Amino acid sequence: MKYVSIAEVKKILEKEQKNRELTHEQKLALEHAQKFAKIGVTKIKEMIDQLKKMEKISEPAAYKIADLLPTHPDDIKVIFAKERATLNKEEVDQILKLVKKHME
Secondary structure, eight states: OOOOOHHHHHHHHHHHHHHSOOOHHHHHHHHHHHHHOOSOHHHHHHHHHHHHTSTTOOHHHHHHHHHHOOOSHHHHHHHTTTSSOOOOHHHHHHHHHHHHHHHO
């Protein structure tokens, strides 16, 4: 199994759309990706790589952060509600700073 971000889904489906007709489900997925992919694939991959280097962030959590682009500490707390790791204030601030940097 491989995780992909919404930005990557958008890129994959747009490329596939040029080659053939998409199924109904693929069209819905593309529409969703176009609506919610706020930054490009290169920046998303860079952000995910940096997030995965942080001690308490799992790969699924890194992809969730990259897809949701949280801007408030409460947003990060929601993402980590089901994770085994608990983040302290400094770690939350570090994540917010990283997200803000990649959104510029």
